Amino acid sequence: MKVLVINCGSSSLKFQLIDVETEEVIVKGICDRIAIEGSRFVFSALNKETIDSKIVLKNHADAMKIILETLTDEKNGVIKSLDEITAVGHRVVHGGERFASSVIINDDVIKAIEECSDLAPLHNKANLTGIQACKKMMPETPMVAVFDTAFHQTMPEEAYLYGIPYDYYEKYKVRKYGFHGTSHAYVAQRAAVLMDKDQKELKLIVCHLGNGASVTAVKYGKSIDTSMGLTPLEGLIMGTRSGDIDPSVLGYIGNKENKGLEELMKMLNHDSGLLGLSGGESSDFRDIVSAYEKNDERAVRALKAFAYRTAKYIGSYTAAMNGVDGICFTAGIGENSGLVRDMICNYLTYLGLKLDPDKNEKRGKEQIITTQDSNVKVMVIPTNEELMIARETYKELKNGK
Ligand code: AMP
Numbered sequence: 160m161k162v163l164v165i166n167c168g169s170s171s172l173k174f175q176l177i178d179v180e181t182e183e184v185i186v187k188g189i190c191d192r193i194a195i196e197g198s199r200f201v202f203s204a205l206n207k208e209t210i211d212s213k214i215v216l217k218n219h220a221d222a223m224k225i226i227l228e229t230l231t232d233e234k235n236g237v238i239k240s241l242d243e244i245t246a247v248g249h250r251v252v253h254g255g256e257r258f259a260s261s262v263i264i265n266d267d268v269i270k271a272i273e274e275c276s277d278l279a280p281l282h283n284k285a286n287l288t289g290i291q292a293c294k295k296m297m298p299e300t301p302m303v304a305v306f307d308t309a310f311h312q313t314m315p316e317e318a319y320l321y322g323i324p325y326d327y328y329e330k331y332k333v334r335k336y337g338f339h340g341t342s343h344a345y346v347a348q349r350a351a352v353l354m355d356k357d358q359k360e361l362k363l364i365v366c367h368l369g370n371g372a373s374v375t376a377v378k379y380g381k382s383i384d385t386s387m388g389l390t391p392l393e394g395l396i397m398g399t400r401s402g403d404i405d406p407s408v409l410g411y412i413g414n415k416e417n418k419g420l421e422e423l424m425k426m427l428n429h430d431s432g433l434l435g436l437s438g439g440e441s442s443d444f445r446d447i448v449s450a451y452e453k454n455d456e457r458a459v460r461a462l463k464a465f466a467y468r469t470a471k472y473i474g475s476y477t478a479a480m481n482g483v484d485g486i487c488f489t490a491g492i493g494e495n496s497g498l499v500r501d502m503i504c505n506y507l508t509y510l511g512l513k514l515d516p517d518k519n520e521k522r523g524k525e526q527i528i529t530t531q532d533s534n535v536k537v538m539v540i541p542t543n544e545e546l547m548i549a550r551e552t553y554k555e556l557k558n559g560k
Contacts, residue, residue, distance in 0.1 A: 161185065161243055162549040163230075166250040167289030169281050170195055172222040176230065176237065176244070177549040185237050186230065187545075190222035202229050204237050219285075223292035247293050247302045248552030250341070250544070252282035254306030256332055261309065261551040263559050264290060264302040272304065278336070279390065301559075303552040310340030313381040318479070321388075335393070337385035339367045339490075343375040344382075345547040346489045346540045351380075353527055353538055354485055362480040364473050367542065368499070369490030370398040370442070374469065376476035384479050386472050392427060395472065396465045398442035401431035403468075436461040444492045444499075451498075466499055470506035483510065483535055489542040494523045500537070510535050 160180055166173040170193050176186040188202040188210075198216035203209040210229070216222050230236050230244075238244070249264070255275040262268055269290065276283040286304075293302060319335040320328060327333040343365045350365075351358040358380035365375045372395040375385040386394025386402075396402045409423045418426075426435075434442035437457045440450055450458030477483045486507075487493075488500055497519045504514045511534030518528040521539075529537045 160245045160553065161238070162552045163244050163247045164250075164545045164548045164552070165247060165289050165293065166545070166548075167219060167285050169285045172219060172226070172289060173545075174226055175545045175549070177546065179549050179553040182546060182549075184545075188226070190216055190225065192216070193222050194218055200225055200229075202226075202235065204235065207235065207237075210235060219288040220292040220295065223289070223296055227296055241297055241300070244297070244300060246552050246556050247297065247300055248548040249286060249290050249293070249302060249304050250307070250548055251286045251290075251304045252307045252338065253279035253336065254304070254308045255336070256312070256334075258304070258306045258309050259312035261303055261305045261555050263555050264294075264304050268304060278332075301556060303555045305341060305548045305551045307338045307340050308336045310344045311335075311337030311375070311382045311385050314383055314385070318384040333389060335385070335388045337373065337375065337382065338387045338391050339371070339373050339375075340382070341544045341547045341551075342367050342489060342542040343373075343377065343385070345543055346487050347375075347377040347380065349525065349540045350485050350487050350538055353525065353540070354536055356484075361484045362482050363485045363487060364476050364480075364483055365487045365489065366469060366473070366493050366503075367490045368395075368469065368488065368493035368496075371400070372397045372469075372490070372492070374472040374476065376479050378480045384476060396436065396461075396468050397432045398444070399429050399432045399434045401427045401435070433461045433465060436464055444496065448496065448498060462499070462502070466502035467506070469499075470503045473503070473507060477510065485536040485538060486512075487538045487540050489540050494539055494541050497522070500528070500539075504537060507535070512537060 162177050162179050164175045164177060172190040174188055175184055177184055186204045191199045193216045198214060200214050201211045227241060230238055231240060251272055253275045255278060257271050272283055272287055346365045347363050350363050351361055363377040365377060367373050371391055373385055373387045376383050392400050394402050413423055433447055437447060440457050441447060447458045447461055451462045492499060500519055504512060513530045513533040515528055515530045523541055525540050527536050527538050
């Protein structure tokens, strides 16, 4: 049984065709720079040469068309007809309070996703474009929406409410939602396997450290708190996002520099984080690390602030769960940077946590990186959101029958 996984961004469409029984990735690829000059199509099929071509992609429908045509192409394709695709799983960023789990897409669901768009205008609109393009080309194939926010719907009220007038929650559902849920859920599942325990016995903290970054407290298999909020701006210092700040900073800078809210929000989302702290050096962690290794003052300050903020969240979630059994690192930075893992874990020795330096040096491999006698296990677990979306799609399909 094959599931096509679609992850649609505003100018890109990533896809994977996965055999859900063997969990083998049959094809993966991307349509990049959609509706921008220099569009590109990459299609990598198992045991075949990768196609990497420049083509005109005017919109997401064009992207879907080239993907489906190539999948069934006699020479480059991997299936004879689109009927071999049992279902399509779509990543959807914001499901609001309406969606606490994945759901089979119908007209009501599409309407509800549109309604949630208020909370994540750019993301949800792009996700809907992918759903509409698929619906048009494969009208009979069931589709499932898998939400980034769904895993966090188990957070208790005391974790998701902001300390502002309750009216705003009642009227507009202003609250913490959290994101990267598919990744946090996948990593927590894998952590339990690595620790040879049931998730229901474990208190875990998952650090998804990529260009966007968030930390989640997963208690007995459920998210009970997470660092991102109403939008992905809250929490950790990220590539270009500020993470937590005192909201008064906006009024203060706005007055000093005569800037409006829109411009200030743009500054917090696009010019801040590692990029802003390093004085415009880079938002890419690899650049920051190589500058740090040359003792570049700006990079040192950015990296130290990134590690400190992450460690602080781990500390607060240890308190939220009254203990922690395992801490997991995932995504581009978390999987690859032994340096940052070491800097973060240095704040946590009070837990009796002992990192194994040799294991911590290894990159991108799923493993426990603490010593045998460490009180808390630290793990590196490469995330796999696409596989999780395929699994969820399969599960919903079986439930729906
Ligand atoms: P993601 O958003 O998960 O794709 O992660 C992107 C981030 O991971 C970027 O900031 C990259 O610089 C960072 N990254 C990727 N590979 C490495 C590496 N080998 N060492 C440090 N950071 C890395």
